[in-house]
Amino acid sequence: MDENLLRASLPASIAARVRSLKSRDGTVTVVLDAAGMDPRERSALESEAKSALSAVEGVADVRVALMADRAPAAEPSGPVIVAVGSGKGGVGKSTLTTNLAVALARAGRRVGVVDADIYGPSQPTLLHTQGQRPKARDKQLIPLDSPYGVKVLSVGHLVDPGKAVAWRGPMAGGALVQMMEADWSGVDVLLLDLPPGTGDVQITMIQKHKPAGAVIVSTPQDLALIDARRAAELFAQAQVPVIGMVENMAGYACPHCGEISDPFGRGAVESEAEAEGLPFLGRIPLDLAIRQASDAGEPPAAGDGPQAEAFAAIATRLGAWLDSRGG
Numbered sequence: 001m002d003e004n005l006l007r008a009s010l011p012a013s014i015a016a017r018v019r020s021l022k023s024r025d026g027t028v029t030v031v032l033d034a035a036g037m038d039p040r041e042r043s044a045l046e047s048e049a050k051s052a053l054s055a056v057e058g059v060a061d062v063r064v065a066l067m068a069d070r071a072p073a074a075e076p077s078g079p080v081i082v083a084v085g086s087g088k089g090g091v092g093k094s095t096l097t098t099n100l101a102v103a104l105a106r107a108g109r110r111v112g113v114v115d116a117d118i119y120g121p122s123q124p125t126l127l128h129t130q131g132q133r134p135k136a137r138d139k140q141l142i143p144l145d146s147p148y149g150v151k152v153l154s155v156g157h158l159v160d161p162g163k164a165v166a167w168r169g170p171m172a173g174g175a176l177v178q179m180m181e182a183d184w185s186g187v188d189v190l191l192l193d194l195p196p197g198t199g200d201v202q203i204t205m206i207q208k209h210k211p212a213g214a215v216i217v218s219t220p221q222d223l224a225l226i227d228a229r230r231a232a233e234l235f236a237q238a239q240v241p242v243i244g245m246v247e248n249m250a251g252y253a254c255p256h257c258g259e260i261s262d263p264f265g266r267g268a269v270e271s272e273a274e275a276e277g278l279p280f281l282g283r284i285p286l287d288l289a290i291r292q293a294s295d296a297g298e299p300p301a302a303g304d305g306p307q308a309e310a311f312a313a314i315a316t317r318l319g320a321w322l323d324s325r326g327g
């Protein structure tokens with residue numbers, strides 16, 4: 001197929017970005033320069049290029065690759081880091097991290113979790129790896145394999161339970177760096193379970209390891225929302241895009257009939273997200289089954305109930321965000 005003809009089918013603004021264009025047996029592969037574009041612009045560029053090229057007679061398939069600021073080969077290869085943060089403790093940040101990780105893995109992604117919550121590391125319990133110690137190769141930690149297809153490293157795997165809080169700053173900082181710089185080869189997305197709040201550990205983690213985006217969890221109560229807003233500001237200051245907000249313990253799921261009632265009102269986090277101009281990723285009800293399964297090291301997202309569906313819906317939105325980054 002005539003490659004000049006294919007180029008000519010593209011709008012001028014896109015044609016100017018073509019770095020290479022090849023066609024073979026009806027499949028067109030085009031590499032576009034997407035330097036300086038944000039995820040939304042990248043995704044628009046991709047879909048416009050696809051539809052323009054697909055309209056050319058004889059084209060059966062179009063593959064678009066977007067080049068970031070630097071050539072892909074020069075990019076340090078490593079997983080995309082997504083931080084999960086909350087302003088307040090106990091709102092279900094760790095529970096969400098685990099279940100998003102499991103849901104993303106079920107959707108075919110290669111996922112890892114770093115539990116940076118030095119005050120209350122819960123991933124060893126949640127991902128059923130308690131009591132295990134990671135091995136090291138050439139001083140680099142090797143993440144543990146959880147039974148749910150998710151790799152994991154937690155402060156709780158490195159020190160005895162209960163001792164993590166007593167750590168002095170530099171020691172905890174060293175462990176966090178070791179976990180982030182562990183051998184995450186084979187992992188595409190690394191979820192970072194941050195400690196609650198907006199203190200030094202969080203700021204250091206965000207600055208040093210520059211997550212590609214952040215998910216913020218809140219319960220619907222006003223106090224939690226005020227803290228969630230602070231967490232969103234922290235990420236904004238560090239120029240980490242907020243992927244969206246999640247409402248946890250959104251309504252009460254009756255353990256007998258499954259009906260959901262709303263003792264704390266409904267939709268407060270969604271309205272907050274709207275007011276802040278942030279996407280809303282979904283809600284998880286307050287459900288005894290979630291707590292019981294989590295305590296037993298059986299993430300609800302690994303099951304088949306309505307709880308699994310709630311987490312899967314949020315994971316789908318996170319997956320769409322990951323894809324919109326242009327791979």
Ligand SMILES: Nc1ncnc2c1ncn2[C@@H]1O[C@H](COP(=O)(O)OP(=O)(O)OP(=O)(O)O)[C@@H](O)[C@H]1O
Nearest residue numbers: 089090091092093094095120196285286287290291
């Ligand atoms: N949707 C839910 N329904 C029922 N229980 C939940 C739900 N989400 C979380 N929980 C329970 O609430 C408790 C706190 O959750 P979790 O540890 O995930 O919160 P956190 O925000 O990570 O807390 P921390 O501040 O300790 O890090 C846990 O016992 C968990 O099982």
